[in-house]
Amino acid sequence: MENNVTGKVVLITGASSGIGEATALLLAEKGAKVVLGARREDRLQALAARIIAAGGAVIYAVTDVKKRADLTALVSLALAHFGRLDVLINNAGIASLSPMDHVTVDEWDEMIDVNIRGVLHGIAAGLPVFRQQKSGHFINVASTAGLKIIPNMGVYAATKSAVRFISEGLRQEAGPDLRVTVISPGYTQTELGNGMSNQELRAQTAAGMEKMAIAPGAIAAGILYAIEQPAAVDVNELVIRPTAQA
Ligand code: NDP
Numbered sequence: 001m002e003n004n005v006t007g008k009v010v011l012i013t014g015a016s017s018g019i020g021e022a023t024a025l026l027l028a029e030k031g032a033k034v035v036l037g038a039r040r041e042d043r044l045q046a047l048a049a050r051i052i053a054a055g056g057a058v059i060y061a062v063t064d065v066k067k068r069a070d071l072t073a074l075v076s077l078a079l080a081h082f083g084r085l086d087v088l089i090n091n092a093g094i095a096s097l098s099p100m101d102h103v104t105v106d107e108w109d110e111m112i113d114v115n116i117r118g119v120l121h122g123i124a125a126g127l128p129v130f131r132q133q134k135s136g137h138f139i140n141v142a143s144t145a146g147l148k149i150i151p152n153m154g155v156y157a158a159t160k161s162a163v164r165f166i167s168e169g170l171r172q173e174a175g176p177d178l179r180v181t182v183i184s185p186g187y188t189q190t191e192l193g194n195g196m197s198n199q200e201l202r203a204q205t206a207a208g209m210e211k212m213a214i215a216p217g218a219i220a221a222g223i224l225y226a227i228e229q230p231a232a233v234d235v236n237e238l239v240i241r242p243t244a245q246a
Helices: 020-029 041-053 068-082 107-135 154-174 199-212 216-228
Strands: 008-014 033-039 057-062 087-090 134-139 178-185 237-240
Touching: 008 020, 008 068, 008 154, 020 033, 020 041, 020 057, 020 216, 033 041, 033 068, 041 057, 068 107, 068 134, 087 107, 107 134, 107 154, 134 154, 134 216, 154 178, 178 216, 216 237
Parallel strands: 008 033, 008 087, 033 057, 087 134, 134 178, 178 237
Antiparallel strands: none
């Protein structure tokens, strides 16, 4: 592996847009074999076509991270198609911001299911494979919201804080064969706020993105940095935020 990325098999959840898509493109360009999961098949298909046209190696499957069986199947696909799994990036996530007073319990549940359970499903699918191979790298995408709480973000921030703690717990148990990295992005120009039901907060988020968000490629570059370190070097956490973000 000339650059420590070439030839690695990298699975990415939430690969159909934003940070996941940018990461897939960058890693494929660097010679990784990428395994893509998300729910929107048309987007995965289009992304895979771009990667293949550029000479990359890719496979994808429709994946809902809320379903443990989907993550198991995606890891199995990676093994069947590429023979091993080197990196599993738990990137899929959603953000539904709202004041606690609005008691949007269904949205709280959905964030917990995707942002926490989804990551746990990725770990459950990847860990036995990494143990058997005696090598592997989990990269879990959290958020600066997991470092600093602000109003209307209570549940989202809690899910991202959970991702940081789950990752650190895993790292401490991992031993010398495994690497665990948390990526904590700040405002990044993606589709993340598009599905928000609270129109006022959706508009505020869009305005914040417009004003200061960095490109998803900046987060992908951080992920690449963590992967390309020598095997004995574990980048534990990278916080990557716009200079304009407080
Ligand atoms: P996007 O909305 O562009 O991407 C989110 C991705 O997650 C999509 O590919 C979406 O695909 C996927 N996804 C959502 N729900 C599911 C599900 N149930 N199963 C599988 N995939 C799912 O936003 P980002 O790129 O910004 O988000 C990526 C990560 O970065 C998230 O974890 C987010 O919380 C985090 N983040 C983003 C920040 C930002 O400012 N953008 C800041 C801090 C953290 P599909 O709908 O096709 O399933």
